Amino acid sequence: MENLMNLADLFTPRARELVPPLWGPSAASEGTPTISLAYGLADPLVLPREELVETTAQILATDVDAVLNYAPVAAELVTLVAERLRREGVAAHEQQVIITYGSSQILGLLPQILVNPGDTILVEAPTFMGAVGLFVRAGAQLVGVPVDANGLDVDALETVLRDLRARGVRPKFIYTIPNFQNPTGTTLSLARRQRIVALAAEYGVIVVEDDAYSDLRFHGEPLPPMAALDQEGWVLRVGTFSKILAPGLRVGWAHGPKALIDRLRMVKVEGSSSPFISHLVARFSAEGRLDTHITSLRRHYAAKCATMITALHRELPELPFVPPDGGFFIWLRLPEGVSGRELEPVALQQGVEVLHGNRCYADGSGAEYVRLAFSYVPETQIAGAIQRLGNSIRAVMR
Numbered sequence: 001m002e003n004l005m006n007l008a009d010l011f012t013p014r015a016r017e018l019v020p021p022l023w024g025p026s027a028a029s030e031g032t033p034t035i036s037l038a039y040g041l042a043d044p045l046v047l048p049r050e051e052l053v054e055t056t057a058q059i060l061a062t063d064v065d066a067v068l069n070y071a072p073v074a075a076e077l078v079t080l081v082a083e084r085l086r087r088e089g090v091a092a093h094e095q096q097v098i099i100t101y102g103s104s105q106i107l108g109l110l111p112q113i114l115v116n117p118g119d120t121i122l123v124e125a126p127t128f129m130g131a132v133g134l135f136v137r138a139g140a141q142l143v144g145v146p147v148d149a150n151g152l153d154v155d156a157l158e159t160v161l162r163d164l165r166a167r168g169v170r171p172k173f174i175y176t177i178p179n180f181q182n183p184t185g186t187t188l189s190l191a192r193r194q195r196i197v198a199l200a201a202e203y204g205v206i207v208v209e210d211d212a213y214s215d216l217r218f219h220g221e222p223l224p225p226m227a228a229l230d231q232e233g234w235v236l237r238v239g240t241f242s243k244i245l246a247p248g249l250r251v252g253w254a255h256g257p258k259a260l261i262d263r264l265r266m267v268k269v270e271g272s273s274s275p276f277i278s279h280l281v282a283r284f285s286a287e288g289r290l291d292t293h294i295t296s297l298r299r300h301y302a303a304k305c306a307t308m309i310t311a312l313h314r315e316l317p318e319l320p321f322v323p324p325d326g327g328f329f330i331w332l333r334l335p336e337g338v339s340g341r342e343l344e345p346v347a348l349q350q351g352v353e354v355l356h357g358n359r360c361y362a363d364g365s366g367a368e369y370v371r372l373a374f375s376y377v378p379e380t381q382i383a384g385a386i387q388r389l390g391n392s393i394r395a396v397m398r
């Protein structure tokens, strides 16, 4: 009888396999407070708290039904997203934009319309661990395609596509992060963008272009998104306000082929994503305020990145990494024989939290790397954090 009353028996087999999400900086350890370099959180110093308070008062003083009742997302937000896309050269249409609870929601919904258990998705190796979790959860087979200093290796991509075709497998999509990739910080070259778009058309595969970081460019000129190069309608461009405004607002979007966007709307069962927050973001962003804010973010994060690079060159001069042109991350190669998995707890003891590289690979490889986020740590603590990391690496080597 007791067995029959066990609550866990009610879970579906899929629910039983779930693991808790990785989430946020660890609680401070006893003694020295931990400095976290593990997660791509926004710097609290640049979250525009006062402006959002003012903007909240403004929107609440307008149309209460539109803002606080059951209502669609603000049309102004859809227009804002479409206009920003047109500025990047994408032939964007408002009807082809969907607003969601963060771009993560898109990555969670996509498998619902594209993936049966056993279907293939191509991902960069390494890639954004949150996406890996969502795709694996849907039962997808992930095939990793390597990333080098210029982003996704397109020769390797072509080989994988050819081999899969020879086995009668048509992958559902290629998931790529073209700018300041999470976790490697690398940027996909223009020639590679063109080649990926051509391969997508040749093989009939969707490209999911997750460009969470493109606005946070510190150096160099922006490159056209693949959505702007695509003539055949294979690219779904995914973006977020998390990195340029505030992650806590949970506002993301996608633009792409109408048939795909329409299906995404149909599986987004809760309907519109917070009318209130969508009005808030639209009003905050109006009259060039978002652009001004992004300009100051770029300066802020560029300085922190430079500070981390200087500290790494001083503390660990022999360890290679590609200096990122933007974004939140540095991907550090560890000395021969030191694994990130082994390093992580030692570093935590020394008071610095890092993310070991295995977490960013679908197949658990990447032991020789750690990801360092410079976004969240106060700039004054970066040098100290890297010093602790250096001590930890030397301790593991002994």
Ligand SMILES: Cc1ncc(COP(=O)(O)O)c(C=O)c1O
Binding pocket: 040, 101, 102, 103, 104, 105, 128, 130, 177, 182, 210, 212, 239, 240, 241, 242, 247, 250, 251, 252
């Ligand atoms: C590449 C990439 N895509 C998506 C996300 C998730 O963003 P959002 O807050 O919009 O869900 C992140 C966040 O770290 C990311 O790095």
